[in-house]
Every structure is written in structure tokens, then in C-alpha cells.
Amino acid sequence: MSSETPLLQVKDLSKSFGGVMAVASVSFDLKRGELLGIIGPNGSGKTTLVNLITGFVKSDTGRILYEGRDITGWPPYKVVDLGIARTFQMVRPFYQLPAFKNLIVPLCSPRVKKLAGGRYGDRDAVALDLLEEVGFERDAFVSYKLAGALPQGYLKRLELAKSMALRPDLFILDELFSGLSLAEVAGIVPIIEKMRIQGKTIIMIEHRLKELFRIADRVMVLNYGVKIAEGQAQEVMEDEAVKKAYLGSEG
Amino acid sequence: MKKRKERIDRGIKARSEDVFALSSFREMLYLLAPRALPVLGLLVFAPLLGAYWREILMSTAIYALLAMSWDMLVSVGLISLGQSLFYGIGSYVAGSLNHYLSWPPILTIPAATVLGGLICTLFLLPVVRLRGIYFAMVTLVLPLMLLRLVEATRILGGTEGLTGLDPFPGQLTAWYVLQAAVLVTLFGFRRLMGSDYGLIIKGIDDSDRSVMSAGINIHWYKAQVLFLGASVGSFAGACGTHLDMFAGMPGFALDYSIMPIAAAVVGGAGTFAGPLLGAFILVPLSEILRALGALRIVFYGVFLVIFVVVLPEGIFHYCRRKYHQIERWVEVE
Numbered sequence: 001m002s003s004e005t006p007l008l009q010v011k012d013l014s015k016s017f018g019g020v021m022a023v024a025s026v027s028f029d030l031k032r033g034e035l036l037g038i039i040g041p042n043g044s045g046k047t048t049l050v051n052l053i054t055g056f057v058k059s060d061t062g063r064i065l066y067e068g069r070d071i072t073g074w075p076p077y078k079v080v081d082l083g084i085a086r087t088f089q090m091v092r093p094f095y096q097l098p099a100f101k102n103l104i105v106p107l108c109s110p111r112v113k114k115l116a117g118g119r120y121g122d123r124d125a126v127a128l129d130l131l132e133e134v135g136f137e138r139d140a141f142v143s144y145k146l147a148g149a150l151p152q153g154y155l156k157r158l159e160l161a162k163s164m165a166l167r168p169d170l171f172i173l174d175e176l177f178s179g180l181s182l183a184e185v186a187g188i189v190p191i192i193e194k195m196r197i198q199g200k201t202i203i204m205i206e207h208r209l210k211e212l213f214r215i216a217d218r219v220m221v222l223n224y225g226v227k228i229a230e231g232q233a234q235e236v237m238e239d240e241a242v243k244k245a246y247l248g249s250e251g
Numbered sequence: 252m253k254k255r256k257e258r259i260d261r262g263i264k265a266r267s268e269d270v271f272a273l274s275s276f277r278e279m280l281y282l283l284a285p286r287a288l289p290v291l292g293l294l295v296f297a298p299l300l301g302a303y304w305r306e307i308l309m310s311t312a313i314y315a316l317l318a319m320s321w322d323m324l325v326s327v328g329l330i331s332l333g334q335s336l337f338y339g340i341g342s343y344v345a346g347s348l349n350h351y352l353s354w355p356p357i358l359t360i361p362a363a364t365v366l367g368g369l370i371c372t373l374f375l376l377p378v379v380r381l382r383g384i385y386f387a388m389v390t391l392v393l394p395l396m397l398l399r400l401v402e403a404t405r406i407l408g409g410t411e412g413l414t415g416l417d418p419f420p421g422q423l424t425a426w427y428v429l430q431a432a433v434l435v436t437l438f439g440f441r442r443l444m445g446s447d448y449g450l451i452i453k454g455i456d457d458s459d460r461s462v463m464s465a466g467i468n469i470h471w472y473k474a475q476v477l478f479l480g481a482s483v484g485s486f487a488g489a490c491g492t493h494l495d496m497f498a499g500m501p502g503f504a505l506d507y508s509i510m511p512i513a514a515a516v517v518g519g520a521g522t523f524a525g526p527l528l529g530a531f532i533l534v535p536l537s538e539i540l541r542a543l544g545a546l547r548i549v550f551y552g553v554f555l556v557i558f559v560v561v562l563p564e565g566i567f568h569y570c571r572r573k574y575h576q577i578e579r580w581v582e583v584e
Contacts, residue, residue, distance in 0.1 A: 077469075088464070092464075095457070105454045107447075162465065163464075
């Protein structure tokens with residue numbers, strides 16, 4: 001396969017829920033190693049788009065190609081198997097388990113088993129290493145605390161670690177920064193920058209525009225399920241349609 | 252001044268969670284006693300009972316197996332109101348193999364365990380993606396449907412059932428087979444749920460979307476759990492059939508669905524030991540109350556309500572807490 005083929009191609013993707021068009025013929029390409037930000041007002045179809053790509057929701061029309069292969073309508077576990085991992089906007093930890101045990105589930109997935117070639121070693125140790133990578137202090141007891149007892153900042157990091165455990169090529173991070181303080185966001189940004197150095201491709205859904213624009217290569221704007229703009233962060237925000245979507249018609 | 256109950260783990264519990272437990276006889280005993288108790292009780296002391304009580308404890312073991320099977324399904328978030336489906340299928344498979352092909356019990360029981368498990372899994376596979384009450388409704392309806400099917404089409408002996416089946420080679424054999432099965436199921440399921448596999452199972456119950464996003468095919472795991480639970484239930488049915496020397500429509504009776512749930516609720520769901528304990532309390536209790544004649548069900552109901560109101564968490568959870576923790580009242584402002 002030539003390096004020119006985009007990693008992910010989305011073509012004319014549409015989904016409606018009982019007459020409401022959540023995503024209306026959205027198309028975009030994503031190059032390997034790129035960081036694409038997807039922004040838009042509440043209810044503009046960003047999360048639905050993620051659900052469509054990752055197979056949690058079936059599309060009405062349109063196609064999704066990953067590395068040139070048609071993955072439209074594939075179930076989530078197969079999509080993950082190819083190397084696409086996502087995080088959830090509302091964190092979904094296993095509350096009754098210690099934080100590090102939360103990572104055992106992704107570490108048991110067929111993809112990780114395949115990558116490790118049967119020899120995996122101690123899953124608990126791998127889990128603790130991953131948590132340290134996302135900023136769980138190694139010497140403190142945070143990693144051993146029940147997930148239900150952790151503050152939001154740690155839960156978001158845990159969510160990120162769960163996707164990292166799958167060793168994907170494409171990360172789809174759904175509002176990773178929402179609900180976090182500036183200091184907490186500042187703690188996560190280096191993790192994402194490190195992922196980029198490793199050559200990972202990332203899609204970030206964000207409301208925190210300032211923080212997103214600092215790291216995104218390209219930004220795409222959705223409004224009522226329709227793509228209204230795409231390009232460099234600065235020029236996108238100058239776009240009349242975008243201003244209107246964010247500030248209302250009077251803006 | 253208000254007071255609040257504070258619970259603290261006993262020192263011995265904290266210590267014996269580690270490898271150091273092996274260095275002290277007392278701590279080893281602390282770990283071993285709760286596990287050795289059911290083994291000794293079932294395999295050593297209970298056979299000393301008379302034939303009548305042994306008979307009752309055998310049907311208790313059958314209900315205990317159904318209750319643990321129920322608990323297995325619950326651990327992945329599937330609530331079954333139709334344990335009698337497993338019992339009935341296991342019973343009919345064993346009965347047919349014995350009646351039509353003259354297989355001895357030593358073959359029919361393992362065959363019914365595997366085949367029955369497969370048949371039940373296939374029946375429930377289309378609805379495995381349903382959760383909670385929706386799955387429950389289907390499990391409730393299936394045995395009733397099969398019941399009418401047997402009645403209407405007169406297959407498998409129709410309303411008379413299959414009679415004159417081979418019994419176990421002896422009462423003591425039956426006794427040891429059943430009690431061994433109970434213990435293997437108890438410790439096997441507990442070990443399974445303590446492994447990484449068990450983490451996935453509990454994860455599916457807790458947050459299925461999270462497990463899906465971890466690249467795991469949850470329907471495949473649910474089917475596996477369904478097979479495990481159904482096999483244990485079918486094994487119970489096959490044993491029951493050879494004990495009664497009869498396979499028939501009563502195999503799909505509501506008793507086999509309700510009693511396991513009651514046992515799990517009284518004993519404490521989610522632990523396997525709880526449902527087992529519950530069955531070993533409820534079934535003999537029901538026998539003792541037989542002396543009361545028609546009022547039996549009333550007293551039985553009262554007992555059930557008392558259990559559920561006084562110990563809503565279940566007996567096993569309560570005992571485990573008392574065993575592992577010290578409770579004391581502390582003052583709070």
C-alpha cells in the first residue's frame with residue numbers, strides 16, 4: 001500500500017435518529033500521524049460520528065475505509081482489532097475494581113494477545129506501567145484505589161490508559177478535556193504529544209478550543225450533523241458559517 | 252452525639268492476603284477453615300445421616316446446582332427466570348438417551364451435561380443481547396412453551412413422560428456424585444470469577460460498552476457463560492432424572508425456576524457460596540415444615556420474608572463480613 005493512501009477515509013456518512021439527522025453526509029480523510037480536531041456546538045453529531053466509525057452505531061448510508069479496507073458496519077470488537085481505539089466522553093470505568101484492574105480487560109483482548117504473540121507476562125505489571133505513563137504516581141497508592149474513589153482527573157487518565165492498552169494506531173478521544181481543570185489538561189497534553197512522536201494518528205473531539213488548537217494539525221467543524229468547515233484552526237474560526245454556528249446568527 | 256458504625260478489616264485478614272499467610276499455622280487455618288467447612292460437611296459428615304435425610308439433601312444438591320448456575324448467569328448480567336429450562340432439557344436429554352438408546356447413567360449424565368448445555372445456549376443465543384427484564388421474560392416463557400409442545404405433539408412420551416429409566420448404581424454413589432458436583436461447581440466458578448476471565452465477565456455486567464470498546468466480543472463471552480450455567484443446570488436435570496427414574500413434563504415446572512432464585516436471594520447472590528448456602532437452608536426447611544400440612548407454604552413464606560427483611564444482603568455476605576471485619580461504634584459530630 002502506498003503511503004499516499006489516507007489511514008482513514010469517511011465518505012458521505014449519514015445517520016438519522018427518528019427523523020433527526022445526527023450526521024448528514026460527512027466526508028473527510030485522515031493522514032497517518034495527523035491530529036484532527038472535531039469541534040461543534042452541543043448536539044452537532046460529533047459523538048455520533050465517533051460511534052459510527054467505531055461500530056457502536058450502524059450508519060444509514062456512506063462508507064468508512066481504514067487503510068483502504070471497507071469497515072462500514074463492522075462490530076466494535078473487530079474495529080478495535082484493526083487498531084482503532086476510543087475513549088468515552090462520559091468515563092466508563094469499572095467502579096468496583098481497583099484502577100489498575102480496569103486495564104486487565106483491554107489487556108485480555110484478542111488484539112493485545114496477537115501483538116504480544118502469546119507471551120504476555122504479568123498483566124498486572126503491564127497495567128501498572130501503563131498507569132504510570134498517564135500520570136498515576138508510581139509510589140502512591142492511586143493505582144490500587146477503587147476506580148469509584150478516584151477524582152475526575154484520574155478517571156479521564158484511566159480512560160486514556162484503557163485505550164492505550166490496546167496499542168492502537170488510531171486514537172479517537174471523545175472530549176478528553178471536558179470537566180478537567182487547566183492544570184489537569186496541562187498534565188494530559190504531554191501524553192498526547194508523546195503519542196504523536198510515536199507516530200500515532202489521533203482524532204480529538206473537543207469543546208476546549210484553546211487547548212485543542214495548540215496541538216491540532218487540522219480542525220473540522222460540525223453543525224447539525226453537517227460539516228461546515230475544515231482546515232487550519234485560525235482560518236476555520238474566521239469562517240462566517242462557523243462564527244454563526246457558535247455565536248448565533250446575530251454574531 | 253450521633254454514632255456511626257465503623258468496619259475495619261481484622262489484622263489477620265490483611266496479613267493472610269499475602270504470601271506470609273503460609274508462615275503461620277493460625278493464618279493458614281483462618282484461610283482454610285471457610286473452604287474446608289463445606290467439603291467436610293458434604294463429603295464426610297452428611298453421609299452419616301439416615302436414608303431419608305440423605306434423599307432430601309440430594310434434592311437440595313440439585314437445587315444448589317441450579318442456584319449456582321443462576322448466579323453464574325447473573326454475574327454477566329443475565330437474569331434468568333427459567334432455570335427449569337436447563338433442568339428440563341437436561342432431564343429429557345438424559346432420559347431419551349437412556350430410554351431410546353439404552354445408554355447407562357454413566358454415559359447419559361455427561362452427555363446430557365454437554366448436549367443440554369449446547370441446546371439451551373442455542374435456544375437463548377438469539378436473545379443474549381437483551382438485558383435485564385427482557386432476557387428474563389424470554390427465559391420465563393421458553394420452558395412453558397416447551398411444556399405445551401410436549402403435551403400437544405406427544406413427543407418424548409407426551410404427558411406420561413419417559414418412565415422406568417435406569418437408577419443410579421446405588422444411593423451412596425448418587426450421593427457422592429451430586430455432592431462432588433456441587434463442590435466442583437462451587438470452587439470452579441469461584442476460581443473462574445477470580446481470574447482475568449472473571450474480570451471480563453464482571454466488566455460486561457458493569458459496563459458492556461466499555462468492554463466492547465476494549466476489543467472484546469461480548470456476545471461470545473455471554474454465550475460462554477450461558478453454556479457454563481446451562482451445563483450445570485442440565486447436569487442437575489440429568490441427575491434428577493436418574494434419581495426419579497423418570498423424565499417428563501414436571502422437569503419444566505416452575506419450582507426449578509423459583510427455588511434457585513429464592514436460594515440466591517437468601518444466601519447472597521454473586522458469590523456462588525451464597526446460593527449454595529441458601530439452597531441448603533431453604534430446601535430442608537421446606538421438608539421440616541411438611542409436618543404442618545396445608546399451612547406449610549404460609550410458614551415458608553414468612554421465613555422467606557424474614558430472611559429478606561433482616562438480612563437483605565444475604566446470609567453469606569453477612570457471615571463473610573463478620574468473619575473478616577471488626578465492627579464498632581464511633582462518634583461523629
